Structures are given as structure tokens and as C-alpha cells.
Amino acid sequence: MLRPWNTILPIDVDKQLSVYQQIADGIIAEIRKGRLKPGTPLPGSRVLAADIGVNRKTVVLAYEGLIAEGWLETVDKKGTFVSHELPLQKKPATRKGNTFAFNHTTGMLPEQSAVPSGLITFNDGLPDVRLAPMDELAKAYKRIFQQKARWRMLGYGHPQGEERLRVALVNMLSFKRGMNAGKDSICITRGSQMALYLTAHTLLQPGDTVAMECPGYLPAWQTFAGAGASMVNMAVDDKGxxxxxxxxxCRTKVVKAVYVTPHHQFPTAVSMKMERRLRLIELSNRYGFAIIEDDYDHEFHFDAKSLLPLASHQDAANVIYISSLSKLVAPAVRIGYVTGPAAFIAALAQLRGLVDRQGDPMMEQAIAELMEAGAVNRHAKRAFNIYKERRDHMEAHLLTYLGKKMTFRKPEGGLAFWVKFNRTINTEELSLKLLKKGVSVMPTERFSFSGKPLNALRLGYASLTPTELEEGIRIIATAIR
Known part of the structure; x- marks a missing residue:
């Protein structure tokens, strides 16, 4: 059996205390410090004796004493282990002296815990990982490792990410989203959240004013606030x-940036209408503020023609565009990216180098290969049809079970519904009640930066089957009676 413990026992043969007692005391000290935890395997007596340069009988004597006192235990044919039931220990004395202060980031993101088996989870709009093209990705990954020049990818790469993936993304943005980006004006990140962090800390100085949709995306709010920004709420209606x-x-303050999710507003799923988009761009050019456009699930727009990003407009000189492949492929595939003016991206890439010097060149190469081969596009088309069908199922079940208790608009796109209840509901309390019934929902109080109750739920539907959707909505309906 592998013995993970690295022996560190200060043995002094000239000391009056016997060597076996020094060994025993040293092991007890390691247990008390927590380096040797209950159940940890110890080296065999021969190995430990050779390691510290003593006779094996000395180690055996120390082990026997520790077993008798309850510090160690033996398991037949397996060896010696730290006892699972240790003798009562005195609490270590509190260390005196000053301790350092640090910044707390509690609550920056919702806590993620293991999902119990059988729980119906209405997340915030994540894809169904069961649809992810894992076979294609695994084969691409294997081919990357089998290349003759694979050793070149083991060194430090470009601070903006693998050029092959940047080129593939530039082509996708051009053909699918009408954007005119170049490989030097794009930076790869580990997901869109990292792109948002780098953008905030590259763009902002303490005290800068940032306007943001309300209700809105809490991690974005906290990222900007963490960068020292002064945050201002901006209302959202059915036009964005x-x-x-x-x-x-803008008439009363100097605004440094505006954060928007125009394609499918988070959390309401509303698409910003064209007249609002044009006015936003015009204001940006007039007052000189940056538009931070978070396009987190562009591919899944089901009604009419999908609106192009703000960044695709010919007059959009101040747009920083953030997106990701995580919603398209799978959340665990941490491939995000940010585009903007080349000088800004160069500065952002320098910061990325401090936070994440290397990135993930193997994964970036594999994803680039899938994009070049058309596998990502094929997966998107397949997932699009499945999610559109599930959206229809979701609408039908909401009308059947909650039709008189709530109002909603069938979203033009995105992977979640925004359901508003006809009476006041505390969604924190509702979520706890539903958990006991086998359903998980996200409380929405966290999306309201003004403190105004939303009385609504954001119900992601894409990762649930039609049967799971119906059962989940039925349980929600019974819980709010």
C-alpha cells in the first residue's frame, strides 16, 4: 500500500529521552498538528527504521506503545494506520501575536454542492451535458497529443491564447454574428467569468461609475464592485x-461603462429591441463610455431572425464583447473569449498572463479542430432543435400547472423562462421548501440590486427531459398553493 506520509521526525540519539519515545512523541505531534489524519497509513517498521536510521525493533517498540495508547491501530494484512478514534486531546494553545487581514469574497457566486440523485434541477439556463459531443472532443484531444510536434505545446503559449483557436473564433464571429474581429483583437480565457474579471480590472479605476441592468447578473455586479466601481441600477422592461x-x-455623471446582456437579458430573457440598441450605441459614442456586451448563449435564439451583437454594428466603436463556448459545448469546457479594440485586448492579455500564464493549449487546440471540422456547428444545430422542443414543453406545462398563479412570456431565445408570480413570494423560502420535495430552483432575490422583491423565478429548461420538466413544474405548483 502506498504510504503518502513523508517522515519528518527530529531524532537526537544524544538526548536523554529514549529513541523509541522520541519516535512516538514525534508521531503524536504530527497527529495533533493535523498532518497525520485518522485513517492515514504509516510506513512499515522496516521502511521507517531505514528512513530515520534506527534499528527496526526501536520502531516496533514505538508503534506498540502508540497502539496501546490508542493513537494507532493495525489492520490485518494491510498495515498500521492512525486510529479513527484518537485519545482525547487538549486544545492547542492560541497563538499570540497579530494576524494579517484579507479580503472576503463570500457570496460572490452561488454555492455549488453535489446534486443529490434524482433531484430535478431548474438551473439558470445551462445546456444538457448529456448532449455534449464528448466522443468527438476526446478523439480531437487524442490527435493533438499524438502529433509529432506536440512538445511545442508544452511550453508557454501566446498570452492571448492559441492562434489556431483565435482564428477559428474570428471566422465564426464573422460568418455567424456579423462581426469584423481580427486574431489580434481577441483573447481566450477560461470561461466568460474570467473574461469579465479581466475586463473589469483592465478597464476600471476605483470610483469609476458602471451602469448595469436591474434585475441583473449578480457575479458581474460583484466583479465590477470588486474592481472599485461605483454601481448604478438601470431598469429593464419588455424591450430590454x-x-x-x-x-x-450620463447628463449628471461621467459613466465609464455599461454592462448589458442584450441578446437574452439575464435573468428576464428579454431581447433588447433594435431602437434601444441603436440609442445605446449612439450614447456610447456621444459620452465615451464602454459597452460591455455579455453574449452568453447566442446560438439558442428560436423566434424570428436572431439579432446580431451590438459589436457587429458599424458605429460600435466602444464595445467590449464577451462570449463563451461553455454553453454551446459543455460548462466544464472552460473556453471563453473577449474582443475589443486591439490596444485594450493587448492590455487585457498582459493581465491574463499574471492570472493564468499558460491557459489550456491542449483543450484550445482540440476545440479549434472541432470548429474547423464543423463538429461544433453540427452539435449546435442538433442541440437547437432539442432545446426548441423542450421550450415548447416548458410552455405547455407552465400553462397547465401554473397558468392562474403566474405570468410569463415565452422567451424568443435563451435556455430559461422568467416566471412572475401573481402574489408576493419569498423565493429563498420557496427554494428550501422545494428541495424537500426533490426540486431545486434558484432564489431570485440575489438578482435585485435595488432590494425590490422580484416575485419571480428563472427556470432553466434545457438540461431537463420533457418528463422531468412536467414533474418539476407540477411540484412547484403544489408548493405555492
């Missing part, structure tokens, strides 16, 4: 960001 409020703010 209320640009009139933004214009009024």
Missing part, C-alpha cells in the same frame, strides 16, 4: 435596458 435612464445618468 431602459436607455432613457442611462441618458439621464
Amino acid at each position: 435596458l431602459v436607455v432613457d435612464e442611462l441618458e439621464q445618468l
Whole structure:
């Protein structure tokens, strides 16, 4: 059996205390410090004796004493282990002296815990990982490792990410989203959240004013606030960001940036209408603020023609565009990216080098290969049809079970519904009640930065089968009676 413990026992043969007692005391000290935990296997007596340069009988004597006192235990044909039931220990004395202060980041993201088996989870709009093209990705990954020049990828890569993937993304943005980006104006990140962090800390100085949709995406709010920004709420209605409020703010304050999710607003799933988009771009050019456009699930727009990103507009000189392949492929595939003016991206890439010097060149190469071969596009088309069908199922079940208790608009796109209840509901309490019934929902109080109750739920549907959707909605309906 592998013995993970690296022996560190200070033995002094000239000391009056016997050597076997020094060994025993040293092991007890290691247990008390927590380096040797209950169940940890210890080296065999021969190995430990050779390691510290003593007679094996001395080690055996120490082990026997520790077993008798309850510090160690033996398991037949397996060896000696730290006892699972240790003798009562005195609490270590509190260390005196000053301790250092640090910044707390508690609550920056919702806590993620292991999902119990059988739990129906309405997440915030994640894809169904069961649909992910894992076979194609595994084969691409294997081919990358089998290349003759694979050793070149083991060194440090480009601070903006693998050029092959940047080129593939540039082509995709050009053909699918009408954007005119170049490989030097794009930086690969480990997911869109990292792209958002790098953007905030490259763009902002302490005290800068940032406007943001309300309700909105909590991690974005906290990322900007963590960078020292002064945050201002901007209302959202059925046409997206209320640009009139933004214009009024610009007349009284210098606004450094506006964060928006125009394609499918988070959390309401509303698509920003064209007149609002044009006015937002015009205000950006007039007042000189950056538009941080988070396009987190562009591919899944089901009604009419999908609107192109703000960044695709010919007059959009100040747009920083953030997106990701995580929603398209799988959340565990941490491939995000950010585009913008080349000088800004170069500065952002320098910061990325401090936080994540290497990135993941193997994964970036594998994803690039899938994009070049058309596998990502084929997967997107397949997933699109499945999610569109599930959206229809979701609508039908909401009308059947919750039709008189709530209002909603069937979303034009995105992977979640925004359901507003007809009466006041504390969704924190509701989520705890539902957990006991086998359903998980996200409390929405965290999306309201103004403190105003939303009385709504964001119910992601894409990762659930039609049967799971119906059962989950039925349980929610019974819980709010």
C-alpha cells in the first residue's frame, strides 16, 4: 500500500529521552498538528527504521506503545494506520501575536454542492451535458497529443491564447454574428467569468461609475464592485435596458461603462429591441463610455431572425464583447473569449498572463479542430432543435400547472423562462421548501440590486427531459398553493 506520509521526525540519539519515545512523541505531534489524519497509513517498521536510521525493533517498540495508547491501530494484512478514534486531546494553545487581514469574497457566486440523485434541477439556463459531443472532443484531444510536434505545446503559449483557436473564433464571429474581429483583437480565457474579471480590472479605476441592468447578473455586479466601481441600477422592461435612464445618468455623471446582456437579458430573457440598441450605441459614442456586451448563449435564439451583437454594428466603436463556448459545448469546457479594440485586448492579455500564464493549449487546440471540422456547428444545430422542443414543453406545462398563479412570456431565445408570480413570494423560502420535495430552483432575490422583491423565478429548461420538466413544474405548483 502506498504510504503518502513523508517522515519528518527530529531524532537526537544524544538526548536523554529514549529513541523509541522520541519516535512516538514525534508521531503524536504530527497527529495533533493535523498532518497525520485518522485513517492515514504509516510506513512499515522496516521502511521507517531505514528512513530515520534506527534499528527496526526501536520502531516496533514505538508503534506498540502508540497502539496501546490508542493513537494507532493495525489492520490485518494491510498495515498500521492512525486510529479513527484518537485519545482525547487538549486544545492547542492560541497563538499570540497579530494576524494579517484579507479580503472576503463570500457570496460572490452561488454555492455549488453535489446534486443529490434524482433531484430535478431548474438551473439558470445551462445546456444538457448529456448532449455534449464528448466522443468527438476526446478523439480531437487524442490527435493533438499524438502529433509529432506536440512538445511545442508544452511550453508557454501566446498570452492571448492559441492562434489556431483565435482564428477559428474570428471566422465564426464573422460568418455567424456579423462581426469584423481580427486574431489580434481577441483573447481566450477560461470561461466568460474570467473574461469579465479581466475586463473589469483592465478597464476600471476605483470610483469609476458602471451602469448595469436591474434585475441583473449578480457575479458581474460583484466583479465590477470588486474592481472599485461605483454601481448604478438601470431598469429593464419588455424591450430590454431602459436607455432613457442611462441618458439621464450620463447628463449628471461621467459613466465609464455599461454592462448589458442584450441578446437574452439575464435573468428576464428579454431581447433588447433594435431602437434601444441603436440609442445605446449612439450614447456610447456621444459620452465615451464602454459597452460591455455579455453574449452568453447566442446560438439558442428560436423566434424570428436572431439579432446580431451590438459589436457587429458599424458605429460600435466602444464595445467590449464577451462570449463563451461553455454553453454551446459543455460548462466544464472552460473556453471563453473577449474582443475589443486591439490596444485594450493587448492590455487585457498582459493581465491574463499574471492570472493564468499558460491557459489550456491542449483543450484550445482540440476545440479549434472541432470548429474547423464543423463538429461544433453540427452539435449546435442538433442541440437547437432539442432545446426548441423542450421550450415548447416548458410552455405547455407552465400553462397547465401554473397558468392562474403566474405570468410569463415565452422567451424568443435563451435556455430559461422568467416566471412572475401573481402574489408576493419569498423565493429563498420557496427554494428550501422545494428541495424537500426533490426540486431545486434558484432564489431570485440575489438578482435585485435595488432590494425590490422580484416575485419571480428563472427556470432553466434545457438540461431537463420533457418528463422531468412536467414533474418539476407540477411540484412547484403544489408548493405555492
